[in-house]
């Protein structure tokens with residue numbers, strides 16, 4: 474259970490809804506994942522289009538909280554306009570804010586992101602910013618009104634997993650008490666377990682499940698790994714050390730010469 478914008482969320486697994494082989498597989502994957510929050514792209518689910526309407530019915534039937542996103546937006550203006558349309562279409566003030574700054578890596582434009590986050594927060598939105606692992610940018614996002622931060626661990630869709638675990642560790646340690654969700658770049662359940670073990674509150678992922686050979690089985694595997702990672706974090710794992718430490722005590726044992 475973690476809290477975000479005053480709401481308690483039981484599942485630490487936030488799931489994206491794009492690229493599944495079929496609506497049925499998406500639906501089954503969501504059910505086994507236990508996810509309570511799904512992110513959906515406004516650009517895909519345009520109001521009034523037949524496909525969008527069916528997709529929206531499916532999401533409604535799943536009885537989950539919708540986190541619309543501004544995927545594909547490359548400017549502040551585009552992101553703000555898309556967020557406002559999403560608020561009308563999905564009837565929520567939650568928005569996953571993406572302002573993409575680089576075509577190849579899909580790296581966020583962190584300057585545009587902070588600007589858009591401020592505009593949207595001032596307008597009453599609850600902003601979930603997709604950002605890098607830069608601590609200063611994170612501070613600026615909090616100043617702009619965000620109450621959650623969503624750093625990437627690798628580029629969207631890359632499936633590389635945490636490419637800079639030290640940066641994520643420092644990020645978690647700096648933002649004590651702030652809900653942190655690792656968003657984008659996770660490829661395997663072990664990656665999700667690793668960031669949960671670091672103390673991140675949740676993960677948001679899409680490609681690793683949707684494009685797996687068996688998306689439903691992979692959704693289940695991530696769900697189990699996320700739970701394991703959180704349990705490990707709460708159990709306070711040992712810190713790695715340079716020197717060997719005998720795990721079998723020798724004190725009081727007979728000495729044979």
Ligand SMILES: CC(=O)[C@@H](O)[C@H](O)COP(=O)(O)O
Nearest residue numbers: 489629630657658678679680
């Ligand atoms: C669905 C969504 O919001 C993605 O933009 C998100 O960042 C997930 O990234 P992956 O597809 O790498 O999991």
